[in-house]
Amino acid sequence: MNYAFALSAAMLFAVSVPAGKLLLAHLKPLELSALCYLGSGLGLLAWRLISGARGLAAEAPLDRRDIPYTAGFVLAGGVLAPLLLFSGLSLTSSSSASILLNFELVFTSLIAVVIFKEHGGGRFWLAAGLITAGALALSWEGGGFSFGFGAALVLASSFMWGLDNNLTARVSIKNPVTLAAIKGLAGGLINGGLALYAYGSLPPLGWAAAALLLGFASYGISLVLFILAMRGLGASRAGAFFGSYPFMGAALSVVFLGEPLTARLLWASALMLGAFLLLALERHGHAHRHEPLEHDHSHGHDDGHHGHGHGGGAAAAHSHAHSHEPLEHEHAHLPDAHHRHGHS
Numbered sequence: 613m614n615y616a617f618a619l620s621a622a623m624l625f626a627v628s629v630p631a632g633k634l635l636l637a638h639l640k641p642l643e644l645s646a647l648c649y650l651g652s653g654l655g656l657l658a659w660r661l662i663s664g665a666r667g668l669a670a671e672a673p674l675d676r677r678d679i680p681y682t683a684g685f686v687l688a689g690g691v692l693a694p695l696l697l698f699s700g701l702s703l704t705s706s707s708s709a710s711i712l713l714n715f716e717l718v719f720t721s722l723i724a725v726v727i728f729k730e731h732g733g734g735r736f737w738l739a740a741g742l743i744t745a746g747a748l749a750l751s752w753e754g755g756g757f758s759f760g761f762g763a764a765l766v767l768a769s770s771f772m773w774g775l776d777n778n779l780t781a782r783v784s785i786k787n788p789v790t791l792a793a794i795k796g797l798a799g800g801l802i803n804g805g806l807a808l809y810a811y812g813s814l815p816p817l818g819w820a821a822a823a824l825l826l827g828f829a830s831y832g833i834s835l836v837l838f839i840l841a842m843r844g845l846g847a848s849r850a851g852a853f854f855g856s857y858p859f860m861g862a863a864l865s866v867v868f869l870g871e872p873l874t875a876r877l878l879w880a881s882a883l884m885l886g887a888f889l890l891l892a893l894e895r896h897g898h899a900h901r902h903e904p905l906e907h908d909h910s911h912g913h914d915d916g917h918h919g920h921g922h923g924g925g926a927a928a929a930h931s932h933a934h935s936h937e938p939l940e941h942e943h944a945h946l947p948d949a950h951h952r953h954g955h956s
Contacts, residue, residue, distance in 0.1 A: 651827025703762025
């Protein structure tokens with residue numbers, strides 16, 4: 613299911629590639645970015661209001677310990693990354709920018725493994741390398757490539773989105789709709805202010821509504837699914853699966869925009885398939901120790917980590933503050949919220 617969440621998130625985000633190309637004929641780039649973020653936030657806020665308390669019962673609310681991570685991913689991914697990207701796009705070619713944006717996967721993986729101590733391993737790094745190689749092949753238009761200040765800004769935006777992914781992973785056990793709505797509203801309002809300042813006008817109402825709907829699906833629902841994937845896979849592996857979106861976007865462009873089916877797309881898709889098989893068939897298990905831990909998140913009692921009792925019984929999925937006693941055992945696992953231990 614975690615793999616399905618990650619690939620579904622990538623597919624929804626990939627829809628923004630051909631749809632965004634169509635909308636850019638009627639909207640300016642910063643307007644489109646602001647409207648997509650705002651559509652994400654407003655749509656998810658409406659979702660929360662409609663679902664009411666019943667929809668929140670199984671999910672844990674944010675607490676004070678989550679504020680630094682939440683503020684960090686809003687700043688990194690909702691504000692700085694798009695600002696750096698659009699500043700860089702004004703100084704470099706779109707083909708160069710496309711190549712550099714694919715390094716988001718590299719930065720996500722490096723930050724996850726080096727700073728947050730997620731397990732990498734040879735199979736993971738090979739898969740990440742295949743996805744990166746495929747993305748670079750897909751983006752390369754031929755001709756020269758120069759690295760100037762504009763390219764540095766685009767590369768910095770990729771780093772910010774990699775940091776955003778990792779900070780989001782630290783709070784992925786909390787309500788994903790709340791997290792995605794906060795990011796969407798903050799990013800939409802800030803980028804909307806920048807767009808209004810830069811262009812001095814409001815976008816056409818009809819095309820703005822279309823961008824809001826696109827944002828709800830490709831930024832909002834996609835991010836909710838991506839957060840659910842990070843719960844079970846960790847930032848590095850969820851990011852690797854999400855890194856397939858350039859291939860999906862290119863395939864959708866072939867189908868819906870009539871763009872040519874090239875050898876580059878076929879080669880890139882083959883590399884992506886190889887990476888998917890490497891990760892999907894990954895098995896990692898060893899004896900490990902869980903240190904004492906207290907936290908609040910959605911959980912059941914059938915995973916070997918939540919054996920605490922309930923006076924009146926407990927639903928299959930529910931949330932409340934609970935403690936984990938020290939535990940040593942051995943089983944197959946991924947770098948989720950309960951398995952971020954080190955590896956020798």
